[in-house]
Amino acid sequence: MNKHTEAIIFFNTQGICKEMLMPEFEAILDGVVCLDELQGQAAKCAYVQIDEHLQIIAIVLFLLDFDQEGMADRQWNIPFKHLLPTAGQGPNWGTGPIKLVTQTVCTNDTYYASLWDSGTIESADELLLIKEAIKRNRLRIQGQKTATKKEVAPQERTDDQSILKIKQQIAQLKQLFNDELKRYQQALNKAKQANEELVSQNQALSMQLETQKQQFEDRNNYLTQLLKNAERKNRAELSIMQRQIELGRKFQTYPSKVC
Template identity: 30%
Template sequence: MSHPSTANFEAVFLFDHERVARELLYTEFEAILDGFIPIPDFAGASVKAAYIQVGSGLAVTGLVFFLISFDEQGMVDRRWNVPLQQLLDSAGTGPDMGVGAVRLVCYSQCPVAWHQKNLWDPSMQVGNNSFIAIRDAVKANRLGFVVKAEKPAARSSRDAIVPNQVLSEEVLAREQAALEQRLHDYYTAELAKQIELLTNEQTLHIATLMNQKQAKLHGLQQEHQKRVLAYQEKLQQLAQENKELAERNQTLKETLDIQATKVEGMREYFAHKLKAAQQGESSQIQLLQENFSLELDAKIHAATAELREMLDMREVELFYRHQNESTLKEELVQLKHENQQLLKNSGDQLLGRLVKAGVNLVTFLPGLGEVAIPLDDIGVYLESPNAYAAAKVGVNEPVYLAWLAHHQLPCCNAVDARGKTCGRSIPVIETPLEFHPGESDRCAQHQAVALGMLADSRR
């Protein structure tokens, strides 16, 4: 098989857990994209890959870190479409990999925004550096590219040593001064290049760390949100069960009242029967009285004991339900507090370093414009941006939300007797402090009606 010259070397490396797992010529990668060659090792997976351009001497000159997905048969997803060479043509600078700064395209440094989701950030950790892994793999030259030896430059006749040449002290001094100036200029330029390369490399490293922190924070927020929703659902379920128990308790009380009414009716019945039997013998009357008392006491005792037992059971169940509800509410408050602490401390070291370096976190808040958010207020802002903006502007949150709805759609919100909204266009109130709900969101006609009703109410 013939190999292209390393002066125009293009290859694609596939990664597995931050190590180079497979090396392909770019022509082989194009064949994979065309659907001629499957890769069963990566079937059904999304793989990290790198498009590499190498110049003479096996020196890396350009890198694009991209993601590619394979189906269950190991074929590339036909929807994948990332213009690797075009992205590299407009790439920014990256670290020095032997011959100066390389051209680099990754998630944190993407010249075309809509392709960012198809890119990834290389690892720059000590002992797990993606750039070093690529450099070592290229130097190993397992793809078999021919390295052309560079011819030594011809020696200038000015640099040749002329035997027995004798220079005057003045000529030697001038040449020494010129040599010192050239060395000074050369090392100054090299130092500036090294500083620029280190600055670019650190900027890229910080950007990758920020993206990793944001991804981790996003995952923690999603997990926390799921837990909060689960607790809220459990709380609603307990509230529903509590409501059902209260209804059953009310039903039992009503049943007890009915039983008491029946007992009272039985008492009146036997009293009437006893009164009718008073005309009989005294012994028969005494017997009827004893039977009446025993039978009545037994029935009352049985009815009240059963109902009392049922009531006691329901009261115990209600007590435990209230205890569980209180515990869940305390856990929910604790989770919200932990969420604020998490939001505040998740990127505290990195955000603290950025703030010390002079970087401010600025956001746009309606009614205030661009506002710099202090590091301690980030958790409060993320918990409720509208409440944070309302506190900053000096109004409560309902007034701020009403002003925000008016600012987005300035129209009259008056409702007539039929429930129809007026909807006429009105002037926009630019600041929340000047906005008064029920007046500022009304047209001139409905403002006059409101003022008339207020005057009538004061008379």
């Protein structure tokens, strides 16, 4: 099975401005690493597949948006490997035409707006710039041995150790990010649960207050009716007493004659 290396190249108006291997690019997509130099930009990028002979076998020219803090768009998702089987033919640099996916050379309309075409830099062809960058091999991609073992091996071991450390640091950062995300999610769930309990308690208190209010109104109506009944009774008794007093006065005014 042929092995290949995946790299990502960033462009600006002057040419190539940044190169990285796929693990570093994945850290950017995960939000672990930001790119201050690309804040608020829609960056032109290239996904490049390189074989063990450091020959380019495929290129995908794509766009990636960065916010004002240099964080990559978290919604971005282009499946490079799924686009390559239907890719067009690019230039032949000695090993046959490379696979090429651009905005013009793309059979999948879903990703049309997320791609771009080469030829935007007046002073150079972006595809040739990619070829020269891979040839310079600043990413220290390991291919088949083409140099003297005494001269290259120590440097390669050092580079391997540096790349391994970077990968380990990226893995640690990813783990820290995931752990922190889990803690935030747990805290959010607890807050939601507490809020639901408060809402339930509030509803219960509201029902209790409504019941007490109804009971108070019923009690008040009952007492009001009792008071009205008592007032009517008192008026009747007072009226009777007044009649009796008046009759008593009449008898005193006209005493009965003694026969």
